[in-house]
Amino acid sequence: MNDCLFCKIIAGEIPSSKVYEDDQVFAFRDINPQAPVHVLVVPKEHISSLNEVTAENAGAAAACLRAIPAIAAAEGLADGYRVITNCGADAGQTVMHLHFHLIGGRKLGEKIV
Ligand code: 5GP
Numbered sequence: 001m002n003d004c005l006f007c008k009i010i011a012g013e014i015p016s017s018k019v020y021e022d023d024q025v026f027a028f029r030d031i032n033p034q035a036p037v038h039v040l041v042v043p044k045e046h047i048s049s050l051n052e053v054t055a056e057n058a059g060a061a062a063a064c065l066r067a068i069p070a071i072a073a074a075e076g077l078a079d080g081y082r083v084i085t086n087c088g089a090d091a092g093q094t095v096m097h098l099h100f101h102l103i104g105g106r107k108l109g110e111k112i113v
Pocket residue numbers: 005016017028029030031032033040085086092093094095096
């Protein structure tokens with residue numbers, strides 16, 4: 001996926017502030033943070049969005065979820081955090097590489113669910 005911004009970040013072709021990496025997962029700070037901690041957790045395998053998760057690649061998506069508690073703990077989010085994935089136009093997805101926003105570090109308001 002030559003044209004994908006997050007694939008380029010994972011490959012190190014575009015610089016990012018990395019906070020975590022394992023064989024399946026890459027996590028880095030959002031360039032436009034919405035809270036004191038705003039990390040993007042992405043699978044190294046290119047998956048365009050939650051809509052493209054299949055039986056074959058679900059392990060890569062699940063690896064992101066498995067990594068999140070450890071990332072949250074390392075970021076000092078002992079009092080809680082929020083995880084969001086935007087899927088598609090109505091949700092405002094702007095980068096078509098599956099990513100989980102890990103947000104915290106302050107009292108989060110405006111719950112929509
Ligand atoms: P979405 O709107 O697709 O759910 O989230 C995309 C996120 O990627 C946004 O929060 C945006 O700030 C972040 N983002 C866009 N371009 C870059 C970049 O070049 N580097 C980093 N670290 N984050 C980016």
